[in-house]
Amino acid sequence: MASILRFRKLCYVEPVKCSSLGFESFETPKISKKDENIVSNVEAVLEKKRRRRKEPKEWKCVDCCCWMIGYMCTTWWLLLFLYHCLPVTLPGFQVPESPGAKLRKEGLSAMHPVVLVPGIVTGGLELWEGRPCADGLFRKRLWGGSFAEIFKRPLCWLEHLSLDNETGLDPPGIRVRAVPGLVAADYFAPGYFVWAVLIENLARIGYEGKNLHMAAYDWRLSFQNTEVRDQSLSRLKSKIELMVVTNDYKKVVVVPHSMGVLYFLHFLKWVEAPSPMGGGGGPGWCSKHIKSIMNIGPTFLGVPKAVSNIFSAEGKDVAFARAMAPGVLDSEILRLQTLEHVMRVCRTWDSVMSLVPKGGEAIWGNMDWSPEEGCDCDSTKKKYLQSSLSGQSHDTNSSDGKLGFQVEEPVRYGRIISFGKETSQIPSSKLPTLDSKEFSRASTHLKSNSSCGDVWTEYDEMSRESIRTVAENKVYTARTLLDLLRSVAPKMMQRADAHFSHGIAENLDDPKYSHYKYWSNPLETKLPDAPDMEIYCLYGVGIPTERSYVYKLSPSNRCSSIPFRIDSSVDGSDSGCLKSGVYFVDGDETVPVLSAGFMCAKGWRGRSRFNPSGIATYIREYQHKPPASLLEGRGLESGAHVDIMGNVALIEDIMRVAAGTTGAEIGGDRIYSDILRMSERISLRL
Amino acid sequence: MLRRRKASEAEKKSNSQIPKEIESRDDDDDDKKVTKKKERKSKKKWSCVDSCCWFIGCICSIWWFLLFLYNWMPASFPQYVTEAITGPLPDPPGVKLQKEGLTAKHPVVFVPGIVTGGLELWEGHHCADGLFRKRLWGGTFGEVYKRPLCWVEHMSLDNETGMDPSGIRVRPVTGLVAADYFAPGYFVWAVLIANLARIGYEEKTMYMAAYDWRISFHNTEVRDQTLSRIKSNIELMVATNGGKKVVVIPHSMGVLYFLHFMKWVESPTPEGGGGGSDWCAKHIKAVMNIGGPFLGVPKAVSGLFSAEAKDIAVARAIAPGVLDSDVFRLQTLQHVMKMTRTWDSTMSMIPKGGDTIWGGFDWSPEESYECNPKPKNNDTQIAVQNGSGSLGSQTKSTHYGRIISFGKDVAKEHSSMIETMDFRGAVKGNNLANKTCRDVWTEYHDMGLGGIKAVADYKVYTAGSLVDLLHFVAPKMMKRGGAHFSYGIAENLDDPKYDHYKYWSNPLETKLPDAPDMEIYSMYGVGIPTERAYVYKLTPAADCYIPFQIDTSVEDEYEGSCLKGGVFSVDGDETVPVLSAGFMCAKGWRGKTRFNPSGIHTYIREYDHAPPGNLLEGRGTQSGAHVDIMGNFALIEDIIRIAAGATGEDLGGDQIHSDIFKWSEKINLQL
Structure with missing residues (x-):
């Protein structure tokens, strides 16, 4: 604004030059015309000037700003008004028919009640009791919604979202609870839909409302603790029973x-277990109340992302951001220490531990072997493979690809964490073999640095030596990972070991498996x-997904910084699966x-030992297609x-099943990825 | 500002000759003057639009500034201010009792009442596109202003069944949010x-x-x-x-x-x-x-009978044209009436127990009540008042039993003086079937002039005859209501007929x-005047209007009267006596x-x-x-x-x- 004014002044001063410069194209002709007038009779202007001198009003900077703001506001309101006046559907813009409308025309109607179970992070949390710093936030959302409080009082916010580090329950004086009802997870933030x-x-x-239920729970707690503190499991049981009764004994579809x-x-395990520890529903409860379970993006065997999250509070995105702007996230100026704070809070959330990869080396691969090793990360080739999937050429094609890779050294996905690029690739025989048990013992020396107390991460309690031992051990597979985590975060793992287990059961009839800590591990429970x-199993494919990491030690040895980080400088070859220190594999961006x-x-x-009654399973994969245009928002496919x-395809599948169709009728399996081949390679006793 | 001005001067000095000449004529003025002059120049272009913009800008900036201050203010700040002005506030009961352990x-x-619970849309007609799972009732009521007819259509129920109209599903909001606030800032629970x-x-x-x-x-x-x-x-x-x-x-x-x-x-x-x-x-x-x-509450009767209560009646008296105007096709009251008459629940609040509870022509339990809000603080005084008042009040005791009466005189006169014509047998003419009123359906159109006159001729309605009156003026609604509610007093509670659900919400026809x-x-x-009985009159133009309305011109002369604006009041909480x-x-x-x-x-x-x-x-x-x-x-x-x-x-x-x-x-x- 000010520059325009100055320009006008200049024009006035040298009008001829300005007009010759073609200034009219910028300003309205009215102004330049006026300028010319002024030039032609300067004297008159001077006279006028004297007259105007009496007027006290002046076009001041403040006025300019006000004018500017007023102008913008008015325009904005006008646009807003027009937008509101707009008919909801523009005649020219053809919205594709929603699956709901389509299936309604087919004559489908609500049949089975539907239960939605939200995942981690997406559910809202609200405050019921807090410290003085959180005054006025009673029953306001701390998590989900606009997240306004993070910016206003970040430390207060972190304090209220943390759980107690010993018990994994509420800290004294703070009660943060899950938002109930459909609003809990319909939108995560305004405009960002989840359910x-x-x-709709x-x-x-x-x-x-009467046949659609959102089973909201506090996703920070371990699963059993949601029952202990909030009776969430009992509520879910009672809700399902009620919905079955009030809907003519139609079983529920769980999503x-x-x-x-x-x-x-x-x-599922809790409800059939006897009463003190379980829900006391009796062995027939599930078959009486549940028609089908439609798992979306299931994390049955865990996700590698959880490891990097616990280990160094970073995923692919954070690592990348750090590489771009090295100073920002690490800066101790302003006492930000963002990552450390995040890490401290996340480590009090037991539920994160449920996502650590399960099944050890048998599932996730060891030093030299992994089920996905033949997979190709190049998306173009991948598409070609898919298009030929239906044809007979599939077999030869894939074996060709395999051959080509064998020469090029397969990616060793089994090494979920390796220190340095070299170690992630060389054959295992050249690796220094250190027994994992050794370093966990070594870490008992306490490094007492009291100045770092305010940002507590358990790394403070590790000595330099033990950190070095961790790094020297070079390579961690899914099995040794757990030992690693136990050594870097002993308190967290102590809580977690009481609530989760990550192994594979030898004998499922062993009475120890009736303990609740095994219930969320599909490899240690029977259906x-x-x-x-x-x-x-409904999930997306076709997006590179984090599978293993190349780590390095943090350069600086400041007390409270996280000593390890992803080495984002490491890149593989063009078509390789290694990018910025992360090995990728096929998946839905989060879950492989x-x-x-x-x-x-x-x-x-x-009929396997994990599924003794032979429950039918179906795989429905959805090939990822990025949204074609901005208008599509986050995409329909x-x-x-x-x-x-x-x-759209996923929604249609869910609706058909909810309206009473069986899995065979919607087309059985629908597979784009190499999941069957990968599964073949895993030798698991069934 | 100053710096910028100087900069422009410098620029100007460096690259301009002509202005120098201009200035030379204006000997005592230097460069600064010139720039000022220019600014005045630009001020000349300050048109009406500009000043409007300036004004809006000012307001917005101030508003944002205040908003900003408000947001960064510590949450306890308003309390400080209040305490500074009114003295220390008592602890809220929660805090007090928490301290007690x-x-x-x-x-x-919690069981919320009528009106206070939120309702949201689950399925609607075309006009309600984009309102899926938005609140139609409660919250900001934004839709009422944007698309009033659409809103009325969606809030109405089917007139025959009392359930959803086809293609519309409006459902209650669940959870504590259903009724914690009725509108933003207006708390309920x-x-x-x-x-x-x-x-x-x-x-x-x-x-x-x-x-x-x-x-x-x-x-x-x-x-x-x-x-x-x-x-x-x-x-x-x-x-x-x-x-x-x-x-x-x-x-x-x-x-x-x-x-x-x-x-x-x-x-x-x-x-x-x-x-x-x-x-x-x-x-x-x-x-x-x-x-x-x-x-029950007498307010429910006036609501059903003429879609008005004390507040609306007053508004109508002050601005006679607005609520009744046919211009703009508003017909607000008629629309409201049409909508509320499809709501079965309002009939649960029609006075129950008939004349036994609410009083007859010449008798009512509250008849000695003094409306003058003077000393009714403690029981002793009331007892004294009773002793003396019962004699004196005989002269001016209010006939609360006559819940609806046509004309002030009728409301006051002794029962023997009132001639009533039985309306029940009156023929309902179809002569009023005016097609233009069809879109605003109220059952009054089916009644005919004869019916309306018969209602007015009956003059006085007590709680007992009210139910008959409503049956007469709104047969469809009362047919639904009769299947779901009952307003009597049980003779014998063990009668098996009382197992029917229609008696369950009447405390006089059920056992605990x-x-x-x-x-x-x-x-x-207690301590607020509450509507108890009404004085009605016929609406002058009985075409598309609701034929009856409260006669707001009726007032009592003497101080402490319970009659104000055509409404007799009694002690209560403003709604429930x-x-x-x-x-x-x-x-x-x-x-x-x-x-x-x-x-x-x-x-x-x-x-x-x-x-x-x-x-x-x-x-x-x-x-x-x-x-x-x-x-x-x-x-x-x-x-x-x-x-x-x-x-x-x-x-x-x-x-x-x-x-x-x-x-x-x-x-x-x-x-």
């Missing part, structure tokens, strides 16, 4: 997403005796195909972990 | 919830029994299975809280709804909930009714459950009666209305008004104490400010 699209489509065929899958697995039930699909593809397929909830 | 014990169930949370209550121990308050009580179960949900939720809460029974807190119409629930839950399965005859004894500790219209340990509280505000709120607990259920065979304890807790001292207090912490009482500290404290395990005796038993016991005495009801 909203699915809910279900409503089209007649669903409403869990992400970590909700594990939560519901836990529920309930419900032969009519159906289990679906292996974790999402293995149980449905092999572990539970047919997305395969990404959360965006898949807006995938 | 009370903690959450019994789970709490929020204060109580916040105080309960102080002593440890949270989502798992508090339950808002939200229901669709438009449909009849039985239909909430048929359509939404709301009663089953409440039953299941109460059972769950009792089970997960170590077998502690629940404390139920119904408000307004929720009182009747919960009365219905208690009968429903113990009735056998096809029609009832099948909970067995001891369900209430096992699951309910206390029912704390707030402002309960046990015996067999639960001797249960407690029933009646908590209500004391008689309706207190009678059952004062007499009908007191001790072991036929309505209360197991002798459930009843307590009356009255809260004398004290208007907020100043604006800073908002709606007041000692209010007795029907909804504002939910913020009354004394009431909240009582509730919290009970929820934390106290009994009615611990609270101090009855707490009476009004004449409720005297009035109850006058009512001759077989117990």
